[in-house]
Amino acid sequence: MKKYIIFILIAILGWTLAQTFKAIPFGADRRGDLSNPNKVAAYYLRQSPETLQTANSITAIVVNFRGFDTLGEVTVLFLAATGLASILYRKEEEDKTEVERVSLPSSSLVRTGAKILFPLILLLGIYVFVHGHLTPGGGFQGGAIIATGFLLMLITYKHFETNHNVMVWLESLAGLAFVLVGLYGLFMYGSFLQNTKSVGTLNDLISGGLIPLIYIFIGIKVGTELTNILDILLKIKPGREQ
Secondary structure, three states, X not given: OHHHHHHHHHXXXXXXXXXXXXXXXXXXXOOOOOOOOOOHHHHHHHHHHHOOOOOOHHHHHHHHHOHXXXXXXXXXXXXXXXXXXXXXXXXXXXXXXXXXXXXXXXXXXXXXXXXXXXXXXXXXXXXXXXXXXXXXXXXXXXXHHHHHHHHHHHHHOOOOOOOHHHHHHHHHHHHHHHHHHHHHXXXXXXXXXXXXXXXXXXXXXXXXXXXXXXXXXXXXXXXXXXXXXXXXXXEEOOOOOO
């Protein structure tokens, strides 16, 4: 009986996907010009500065027009990090040994340089996702830059530790905040991640409505997830061959 149910569900899913793909006009000219309101690209390029007050049209597409896709991408990253952690993470109580990090001895010059660069890299990452609606960049890029700063410290200082609990809490709260912002748009304006009506003035830091806020949440979530992945990958048992 279970096999028949699974077969029926797969058939329904296949039929739904077939109807969806059938409705998509593959090969149609969607480039158009900005004066044609029926063209998708033209619509995005026109609405980004006029309606959303965002100078970066890519940001408007990723976070607003196709924000639900971005939520899916963040979810995939979260699942990848969780899966990797479940495979590689070893609890001290189970192993009865301390976990050491793969790290070669660093010179005083490298250690000093890492101390100087670390806060600057974090500041750059924060700048990138805070200004994602104004300049090229955004939450994913800013989060990756922040993770790079932590990677520098992890490979430079063998005993440098990240607070795993703090990272998990930040990651969880950022993801929850992203979903709550989306639900706010759904209940207030009838569409998930729908932007507010008060979007500010173009090229101002406080503009774009909810877009900068969403990118901040994405930046924090991506930065903490990637940092946790790097920390786990750099740890091995003492005495194990590298």
